[in-house]
Amino acid sequence: MNRVFSSEWLKIARPATLLGWMGPVILFALMGTIFNFTDAATGAGQFRGPFGVAPGPEQLAAPGGWIIGIYSASSFIGLIALAIFATNIARDYEKGTIRILLVTEPNRFLLFFGKLLALSSFVVLITAGAAAVTAIVSLALAPGENIPVDAWLSWPGIRDLLVGFANISLATIIWGLIGGVLAITTRSAAISISAGVGFLLIFELLIGQFAESIGTKLPATVLGALASGGTFNIEYSTALILSLAYGAASIIVAFLIFIRRDVTD
Amino acid sequence: MTPPGSITIILDTVKKLSHVNIGDGPALSASGLTKTFGKLKAVDGLTFEMPRGGVIGFVGPNGAGKSTTIRMLLGLIKPTGGNAGVLGHGICSPSAYMNKVGALIESPVFYPGLSGSNNLRALAKLGGFPPEQVPRALEMVGLSSRASDKVANYSMGMKQRLGIAIALLPNPELLILDEPTNGLDPAGIVEIRNLLQQIGSSGKTVFVSTHLLSEVEAEADRLVMIHNGKLVFAGELADIMQKACEAVYAAPENTADLPRLIEVVRKAGHLLRQEDDAIIITAPKEWSSELNRLAVSQGVNLRELRPQCESLEDIFLSMTRGEVAK
Numbered sequence: 001m002n003r004v005f006s007s008e009w010l011k012i013a014r015p016a017t018l019l020g021w022m023g024p025v026i027l028f029a030l031m032g033t034i035f036n037f038t039d040a041a042t043g044a045g046q047f048r049g050p051f052g053v054a055p056g057p058e059q060l061a062a063p064g065g066w067i068i069g070i071y072s073a074s075s076f077i078g079l080i081a082l083a084i085f086a087t088n089i090a091r092d093y094e095k096g097t098i099r100i101l102l103v104t105e106p107n108r109f110l111l112f113f114g115k116l117l118a119l120s121s122f123v124v125l126i127t128a129g130a131a132a133v134t135a136i137v138s139l140a141l142a143p144g145e146n147i148p149v150d151a152w153l154s155w156p157g158i159r160d161l162l163v164g165f166a167n168i169s170l171a172t173i174i175w176g177l178i179g180g181v182l183a184i185t186t187r188s189a190a191i192s193i194s195a196g197v198g199f200l201l202i203f204e205l206l207i208g209q210f211a212e213s214i215g216t217k218l219p220a221t222v223l224g225a226l227a228s229g230g231t232f233n234i235e236y237s238t239a240l241i242l243s244l245a246y247g248a249a250s251i252i253v254a255f256l257i258f259i260r261r262d263v264t265d
Numbered sequence: 266m267t268p269p270g271s272i273t274i275i276l277d278t279v280k281k282l283s284h285v286n287i288g289d290g291p292a293l294s295a296s297g298l299t300k301t302f303g304k305l306k307a308v309d310g311l312t313f314e315m316p317r318g319g320v321i322g323f324v325g326p327n328g329a330g331k332s333t334t335i336r337m338l339l340g341l342i343k344p345t346g347g348n349a350g351v352l353g354h355g356i357c358s359p360s361a362y363m364n365k366v367g368a369l370i371e372s373p374v375f376y377p378g379l380s381g382s383n384n385l386r387a388l389a390k391l392g393g394f395p396p397e398q399v400p401r402a403l404e405m406v407g408l409s410s411r412a413s414d415k416v417a418n419y420s421m422g423m424k425q426r427l428g429i430a431i432a433l434l435p436n437p438e439l440l441i442l443d444e445p446t447n448g449l450d451p452a453g454i455v456e457i458r459n460l461l462q463q464i465g466s467s468g469k470t471v472f473v474s475t476h477l478l479s480e481v482e483a484e485a486d487r488l489v490m491i492h493n494g495k496l497v498f499a500g501e502l503a504d505i506m507q508k509a510c511e512a513v514y515a516a517p518e519n520t521a522d523l524p525r526l527i528e529v530v531r532k533a534g535h536l537l538r539q540e541d542d543a544i545i546i547t548a549p550k551e552w553s554s555e556l557n558r559l560a561v562s563q564g565v566n567l568r569e570l571r572p573q574c575e576s577l578e579d580i581f582l583s584m585t586r587g588e589v590a591k
Contacts, residue, residue, distance in 0.1 A: 007391035010383065011376055096374040099341060100431060103368045104392040106340050106359035262342035264302075 004105060004114020005121075012088075012122050021084055022126045028076035029130035030137060033069025036060065037141040057147055064160030064229075066138040066152040070131050074168055074227035075220060077130060078175030079197060081123045085179035086192040088119055093187035098263055108259045116180065116251070120173045127172050131165045164229060171227035174243050177250040178219060184254045219246050290353025292317040292439055292470040293338065297347030300333050306494055307333040310347065313489050313499035315472070317352075317438075320465035322481030322488045322502065323474040324581070330494035331474045332371055335443050339368055352439055364392065367437035369445055373428025377417035381408055381427050384416055385434060394434050402430040405460065421448035429457065440464060440471045446480060458484045478577040482506075492585040509580050512573040513553050516543035518566040526567075529559050545573050 012018070039054035055068050070077070092098040105111045135152075142149045151157050178200075182192035200220040208215025215221060216233050222242040230236030291314050298311040308330040315321050325331050336342045338351050340359025348355060354362040375384045385399045403409050406426040411419070419427065425448050432440055445461070446454045462484055465471045475481055481488065481502075488505060490498040498505060517526050520542045527544060530537050533556075536547040546556070550572035560567055575583075 003391055003393050007387045010387045010390060011379065014378060016378065096372075097376065099370050100374065100388060101391065102341055103339055103363065103366075103370070104388050104434075106363040263336070264342060 001110055001114045001117065004111055005118045008115055008118030009121075012118065018126075021080065021122075022129050025077050025080050025126045025130045026133050028073035028080075029070045029134045032072030032076075033134050033137045034141070036069050036072055037138070037145045037147070057145070060138075060142070060145075060147045061149075061151060062160075063151045063154060063157040064164055065147070066135045066142075066149070066157065067131060067161050067164040069134040069138060070127075070168055071164070071228040073130075074171060074224055075201070077127065077168070078172055078220070078223055078227070079200070080126075081172040081176040082179030082182075082196045082200075083193050084123060085119050085176035086183040086196065087189045088183075089115070089180055090183035090187055090189035090192055093183075094189065102263060109255075112255055112258050116177070119176060119180070123172045123176050124169045127169050128165065131161070131168070135161060167229050168227040171223045171243060174219075174223055174226075174247040174250070177247050177254070181250040181254040181257075184257050217242060219243075222246065290350055291315055293321070293349070293351060293472060295334075295347065295349040298334065298337065298344055298349045299346035300330075300337060300342065301345045308337070308344075308491075309494035311349075311491065311494070311496050312347075313496060315470075315487060315489065315499070317470050318465070318468055319486035320461055320471045320473060320484050322485030323472055323491075324478055324481050324488065324577075325476065325491040325497075327476050329476075329491045331476075331491065332443055333494075334491070335368075335370065335441055335474060338441060339363070339366070339370070341370075362439075364435060365438040366441060367432035367435050367439075368441040368443075369428045369432045370443050372444075372447065373424055373431070375416045375424070375427065378415065380413050380415055381419065381423075381430075382412040384427065385430060388431055389434055392435055394436075398434050398436060402433040405433055406430045407456065422450060422453050425449055426453070426457075429460075438469055440469065440473075442471065442473045444475055445473060446475070446477070454480070478581055482577045490581060490584070492581075497581070497584050505580060506574075506577070509577070510572055510574040511547065511549055512575065513546045513548050513550060513556060514543060514569065514571050514573040515546065515556060515560070515567055516569040517560075518568040522565040525563055526560055526565050529563050529565070530556070533559060543569065 036055055037060070055065075059065060060068060092101060101111060102108070105114075139149060139152070141147075142152075152161075179192060179196055182196050183189065186192045186195065204215070204218045204220045207218060208221065222234065222239050223246075225231045225234035225236070225239035226243045230239060294314040295311045298308055299306070300308040311330075311334060323331055323334070333342065337344050338349060338356060340356060340363065344356070348357075350356065351359075352362045352365055375381075376387070379387065382399055382403060385402060386396070388394075389396055389399055400409065400412070403412050406429050408423065408426050408430060411423065416424065416427065425445065429442065429445055432442060440461075442461075446457055449457060458480070461471045461473060465486065473481070473485070485502050488498060488500065488502045489496070515526065515530075517523055523539075523542060523544070527537065527539070530544065530546050535552075537544045546552075548556075553570055553572065557567060557570055
């Protein structure tokens with residue numbers, strides 16, 4: 001597994017790849033953070049589409065307030081994770097590099113899980129970068145909006161930062177796994193990304209409008225709740241269990257397809 | 266007590282019945298190997314056995330089933346029927362033998378954003394091969410000077426060489442190459458041919474698939490020939506080429522004597538075919554002097570009389586004529 005992991009990282013750890021994916025994630029986290037502080041005084045409680053409900057000054061001043069910005073951008077970050085997994089996996093089929101990978105490492109179990117591990121560590125790394133930017137920018141913006149930062153820099157504040165980072169990392173990995181199963185099924189980066197975005201952002205929103213009880217159990221909503229540490233509609237424990245179920249289902253389906261399917265292209 | 270002879274018989278029987286985990290087995294073997302895609306039978310009951318060492322040509326026209334067979338040998342696709350073995354291991358467990366096999370499958374593919382050496386480094390890490398194999402493989406294919414260039418900037422020929430370098434990475438006992446000279450210029454073809462012969466003569470086995478029969482004629486020791494997914498020939502190239510020379514070309518000095526010459530040959534009981542103002546007779550070359558004597562006795566002087574060797578291409582066509590006609 002180590003061999004697969006380090007081989008994948010040799011391909012991922014190129015400046016173009018790192019910056020290309022990390023850039024948009026940091027940008028969305030930055031936007032979420034800035035919007036939170038600018039909306040705190042006048043727009044608290046308002047629904048802002050994919051950026052969620054605007055937090056009020058009290059929420060921002062709470063111990064976990066300095067990481068709320070990344071929660072607000074969690075759907076965007078999740079979609080980027082979906083695209084990272086989908087692109088990496090589907091391109092191996094599109095370009096035919098899956099052949100040389102399987103010839104070099106014929107153990108499909110090791111190849112599959114080594115690749116997932118490498119991609120998961122990559123999305124955790126870029127999420128860490130986004131979390132760091134969120135915390136730093138929050139510290140910089142708070143004085144201008146009269147938000148006290150004492151609670152952030154206390155032990156509960158640091159704990160909330162780490163727990164928040166863990167939640168959003170787990171949610172991001174599961175977004176990625178959904179991208180992975182789509183990529184292995186369709187063997188096309190474009191189709192898997194557009195199918196993922198189409199379902200998770202549009203179709204799921206429509207279902208939620210017509211059947212709220214179902215909508216709160218669908219992946220994008222559940223993962224958003226996990227990333228935020230629970231929401232008004234979905235408790236954290238429910239979000240965690242459903243998210244893990246989606247992650248496990250994605251892994252099982254993708255693995256079964258991967259080990260059974262002939263590599264003919 | 267079981268006599269030692271019986272043990273040998275038992276072991277031989279086990280070897281014949283199963284290709285699993287017998288490390289000293291043949292380089293390649295197939296027994297009724299079949300692969301169907303829907304209604305299409307891409308490989309149809311292929312049976313052959315090739316011992317280790319030397320260059321084995323795997324020939325057949327485009328669409329004959331060569332790539333499908335190679336993919337089955339490499340564990341990329343599962344056979345629909347039959348079995349095959351690589352280095353004595355069954356193809357159902359490619360992990361058992363793939364660390365001793367290097368392969369190039371059809372047109373080589375890489376990560377274009379990485380340099381040539383980084384492509385190889387990534388695969389060396391993946392396969393657990395020593396890092397020093399990377400410069401060695403690049404040197405063997407003559408790419409050392411361009412190793413740090415991005416693959417996206419490589420020419421078709423350079424990509425082909427890099428594909429062969431990837432196949433050489435594991436320092437393989439068996440090299441399986443699918444059309445390795447595609448895209449190479451004549452000098453590159455000769456270079457790769459020499460490299461393969463060098464590898465083959467070092468005790469390793471090179472299994473090279475091509476639709477260019479002249480290429481195989483120049484570099485192979487043994488041959489597996491397929492057509493429409495079925496085996497046409499498997500054996501020593503020398504054997505088939507020897508048969509190819511079992512013909513005599515004869516041309517009468519006077520074209521008007523051709524019917525009489527044909528009559529002489531037919532009376533002697535040999536098959537023949539006419540080619541312009543000459544005939545090609547199926548007979549060993551030693552029969553030439555007898556033919557000359559018979560022709561002269563019938564008043565036919567010969568302008569030309571020589572052994573006729575057919576090319577591998579002619580042999581292939583004559584062996585598959587029935588299939589082609591279908």
